[in-house]
Amino acid sequence: DAGVTQSPTHLIKTRGQQVTLRCSPKSGHDTVSWYQQALGQGPQFIFQYYEEEERQRGNFPDRFSGHQFPNYSSELNVNALLLGDSALYLCASSLRNRYEQFFGPGTRLTVL
């Protein structure tokens, strides 16, 4: 049973560029949440997708957007990258209305 997978593992971008991160949920899960973890901090909730729609959103600007596909996989897009966007981006999957979330290994984004 495959767990949550994320790609790529690492990514280096320059300011102003755009980036897309990808996540495949654990088998059987239908809900995907994205978190940003800055160095030395706890993860911060970005948004959550269910039935291909954004259901909840944290305190992040519109530069952060996402998508969920019919197979429940998800993408996180960040436009106009800032130095402050450098972080570990974690994807978590769950069953809708179930509180337990399973995390992927994350994508380390560095913005130069």
Added chain:
Amino acid sequence: AQTVTQSQPEMSVQEAETVTLSCTYDTSESDYYLFWYKQPPSRQMILVIRQEAYKQQNATENRFSVNFQKAAKSFSLKISDSQLGDAAMYFCAYVEGFGNEKLTFGTGTRLTIIP
């Protein structure tokens, strides 16, 4: 807004000894869930233990147990018989009840195991 506070940035313990990590939270909700996650250097966030707020009995998972004090809004993690593999960042996390799956995390406690 819900907040989670971990007041111990770093802790250390001798191998085979017991250590307790502290966590407090603030909420006006009566139905919620609490978690401890472990994040080793590999970065993978691993669920260690969970507690439903409506349950009075403290959760236990092998060497890991919690002390849940609902009135005090306190949720500490006790690790017994500490092992080298327990070395990691530990995060306390909160989620509201049924239908709301946004996890709110504390800032973490770095646990070092001394051989």
